Amino acid sequence: MTLTYELNYSDLLVNQLYLASESKNIKRKRRNERIRIPILYLILALYFILHKGNFFAGILLILFGIIWFSFYPYYSKRRYKKHYVNHINEHYKNSVNRTSEITFTEDYIYGKDETSETKINSNEVEKLIELKDHFLIRLKTDLSIIIPRKAINHTEEFKTILIEYKAVYVDKVNWEWQ
Structure with a gap:
């Protein structure tokens, strides 16, 4: 045959994105990025609530953490896709x-x-x-x-x-x- x-x-992009979606390292990195920022916001919120007595700032930081956790998959999807588009444009243009x-x-x-x-x-x-x-x-x-x-x-x-x-x-x- x-x-x-x-x-x-787009053919090259599909290959890159598929390989990224199957990579254990990239899955772990995306999961960790999704979790780290909300934890940081939670720690800051607890600091503001417990040490400063500022409930408004604490609640606001918790809200930012929830928003980050909720919207990070969309952000990450676009960021990785943009990275691979740039990679393909640079390395495979010929x-x-x-x-x-x-x-x-x-x-x-x-x-x-x-x-x-x-x-x-x-x-x-x-x-x-x-x-x-x-x-x-x-x-x-x-x-x-x-x-x-x-x-x-x-x-x-x-x-x-x-x-x-x-x-x-x-x-x-x-x-x-x-």
Whole structure:
């Protein structure tokens, strides 16, 4: 099976956001950021209430902590997305909108674009991740091959080939960046 396609900025962004959403470090960092600020507000509120006798300032700080905790997921979602957009614009500006060709054989995946060729052993494929508009082929080296769904005419045949490579199929069709 041979696929020919071009990757655009949004294809690269989906890959980055998906990988970030699955990263234990990023999940932990976002969780800690969400919790630390409200705790700081709570400590300050207790200080104002207990030591200064200023209930208004204390209640206001508690309210700010609740607002932060409630709205941080939206803020974080936008901040991380902006970070990855800037990263892609800076590091991949010469890689987008170039025609790529990938050929799947029994033992290898051959990739070719305007500047290079690559040959990957089929036993290096770890996962096939199906997203709404993309397939991500994760290799054991933690690299991803991004394939837009629109480039694949026969998705079942495509999945079968990768499962024959012993790839673990991961259904994330309903995944959204959060």
